[in-house]
Amino acid sequence: MKFIDKIKEKLSNLVEALSRYPLTVAFLVAAAVINAIAIHQDVDYTSYLLTFVVGAFLGVTLQAAWERFFDKSSFRMATMGLCLVLTLGYFMIVGQYTSTSMETWIRTSVALFALLIAYIWVPVIKSEISFNQSFMAAFKALFNALLFSGVLFIGVTLIISAIDLLLFRVSDKSYLHTLNLVGMLFAPIYFLSLIPIYPGSSDHNRSPVQLEHNREKVRRSCQCPKFLEVLISYIIIPLLSVYTVILIIYLGRNITGNFWTDNRLEPMLVGFAVAVILIYILASSLENKVADWYRKIFPKILVPIVLFQIIASVLRIQETGITHGRYYVIIFGIFAAISGTLMCFMPVRKNGIIAALLIGLAMFSIIPPVDAFTISRANQFARLSDTLVKNNMIQDNIISPNASLSEADKKIISDTVNYLTMMEYTNEISFLGENFDLYEDFYNTFGFYRFEENPYQQDSIYLNLNQQSPIDITDYQTFVVANFYMQDEKMEPLICNFDVNGKNYTLTREKNGEAGALVLTEATGQELMRINMKAVFDHFDTSRGGNYQISKDFMNADEATVSLENDKALISLVAMFLAIEKSESETIYNGDFYVLIQIK
Structure with a gap:
């Protein structure tokens, strides 16, 4: 009987939450629906989703304010109206952009966090219940909501998996729809059902029985287990x-x-x-x-x-x-x-x-104007502009490439452009142009390869070949791709066998040294040429000290080529992808190369 009574109490609390937060529940349902549409159609409805989530948070916070300070139903309707107006205002701000930027995400997250703290604090302002007690109640509710939601999601997922394996095929998107319903509807509503109605002006509208029920729920909710x-x-x-x-x-x-x-x-x-x-x-x-x-x-x-x-x-x-x-x-x-x-x-x-x-x-x-984004945008733009002006790289709003800058100035330019690109501010910078691409245009714009801050590795090098860059193969007889991943235990030694003028040759890789070796041999086993791959990787290692990596994006074929020869053969290696990852303990060399071979 106690178990059945517990189930009835939980269901009663859920129903009470639905009637207590009608606007919030409506926004959560809308968010779940728009999320389901996005999952099904694979379309980005982020601005709508964020709007509904903001509306849901506003709804609970304004409801808490009404319960604490007001008792008339007209005031409750007014708070709901204010919630709708503020939500509409938010949508008008974020809806004007074609995509949701990182700035929008962070602003929204900070606002939601402030609303959550307000939801915990507002009901106990000048109340007999302290903030510590309301925080304990919210902490317990959040823990229980996450636990129950996690168990529910795992259970439904196992059921779907069983149906998929034993009965009939189930769409892979069923798992995302399950997560959407549990995370967007069940979890927040169950959380709200565990938050008691704290003493406040709205108590005037409740019967003695309801007041006693609320006070008992407050006592149990605020008690530390x-x-x-x-x-x-x-x-x-x-x-x-x-x-x-x-x-x-x-x-x-x-x-x-x-x-x-x-x-x-x-x-x-x-x-x-x-x-x-x-x-x-x-x-x-x-x-x-x-x-x-x-x-x-x-x-x-x-x-x-x-x-x-x-x-x-x-x-x-x-x-x-x-x-x-x-x-x-x-x-x-x-x-x-x-x-x-x-x-x-x-x-x-x-x-x-x-x-x-x-x-x-x-x-x-x-x-604005004291917010994190206005200040950081202005500061980073000023650092970039000042550095370009100091090095005479900008005139008439046009940047002149300059590879002879000091490493410190290269670092400043790289850092600021990386940041401005990440925050999607480059379109606002006239001398970069509206279509500036960090990966394709950085080198041609500034004359050097960009650095990226890397707190875990030191002076790492990353290179990518421009796939549209032509490779001259006129003087070569063989063309093959070779991969060097020294951490790969299953890396096969043999790269290829090939014939030139009726003779058979073999190209292999050896896992010796730090980066391995590329070896060309005749059919008899005689070694014609051996290339220490460490020397090849070192050709691209132009690191300068400090915890920064160098990203060489879209290098042309001539820049990405290393050629070595002796009196028997000429081998050119064109780096398609290359990574030199340095840490305090070791350096890891990985790369994919086009290998062009000429037998003399």
């Missing part, structure tokens, strides 16, 4: 403490030199700050010595470490300029520093101030 208390207090906090000790030792031992611009430092410190704040809020409702110790000590540790992170990020700006990523890292650092300071002095019940600060900074970062 015993297993979560044990997990936080006796597993997560000790592990975070050990990590903190390691981090402090690392900071103390490496405070000088390249420490401040170390690529590993920034994400390490940001991750630490996120973990400390999240665990602090979850531990705020716990009453044990470990949680109490954590609340007293860790905010004081957080502040100086976050200041390290801010300084490191600002110093990185001197090298890379301002990008939206670094903007957000600094914004988060400011948030974490202020939050840590507040946590040192204010009682845990006031943690709602942290939520308000987070919402404010999130909205600050997406509203």
Whole structure:
């Protein structure tokens, strides 16, 4: 009976969520429908999908505001109208573009994150329920929704697979449709069904029985489960403490030199700050010595470490300029520093101030002219323009290629053009032109091959042959493709056998040395020519130091050719694709070559 009662309660909560958030449910249904159409037709409806998702988030947040501060049905209708107007406004902004840019995705994601935090915080503003309690309720609801949705998706997937294997053929798109229905409809609605109605002005419209039911649901939802208390207090906090000790030792031992611009430092410190704040809020409702110790000590540790992170990020700006990523890292650092300071002095019940600060900074970062994208676009454009002007590469809005630049200036030009292309800003730069292609036009425009930042490898080289570039084979008798992938255990030694003037020859590859060898032999086994492939790869290795890779895109055949000869043969290798991947421990050579052979 208890199991049946649980099922009835879950179904009752789902029905209650449907009536509590009608506009949100309508937007979720619309999002699921448009996603299903996109899956079936393989058409991009991203702008519509984002619009419906934004509408759904606005719906729940405005509903929470109505429940907390208003009691009249007319005000509820007004909040729904406001939701529709704001959603329509969003669609008018994103719908004017033919494709959804990275900027749109990030702006939207930040706005949705702010709405989610607002949904957790708004119902408990000046309430008997604290932000810590509402955050706990939302955290539990999210965990349960993900767990149930995951189990449901796996179960339905297994059923579809069984039908496909045992009964009849099922479309491969069935799995995507299942994921769409579970992820777009079931998961968010089930999440909302677990969020209680907090005490507020809308209580005036409810009966005593409903009020008692709501208060009991609030109590159960905001209560920390015993297993979560044990997990936080006796597993997560000790592990975070050990990590903190390691981090402090690392900071103390490496405070000088390249420490401040170390690529590993920034994400390490940001991750630490996120973990400390999240665990602090979850531990705020716990009453044990470990949680109490954590609340007293860790905010004081957080502040100086976050200041390290801010300084490191600002110093990185001197090298890379301002990008939206670094903007957000600094914004988060400011948030974490202020939050840590507040946590040192204010009682845990006031943690709602942290939520308000987070919402404010999130909205600050997406509203022009101080947003991440306006500032980063202007900064990167200025860096590019200043570098071109300094090297006399631009005149009358026309760029003159120049291969003799310093490596530092090449780096700046590469970085800025890479970033502006990634963010789809190059169409706005008159001297690049509307049809500028990073891969095809970079070399011809600037006169050198572009660098790409690569935090995990050093000075890596990547080359691709322009497939439209003609190859002169007039003086050669044999043409074949040879692949050199030294990590491939199944790479066959034999490349080909061929005849020239009635004599048989063999071309093989050997896995000796760092990059292998290409060997030409006669039928008798006599070696005519041996090419150390390391020398071939070294021909293209023009790296300059620092954690940057060089991308040689669409090289012409003459640029991609290495020719070697002796008194018996001439062999030319044209690199179709080539990769020299360098790390601190080893260098990996991989490549595909056209091999042209002339027997003398």
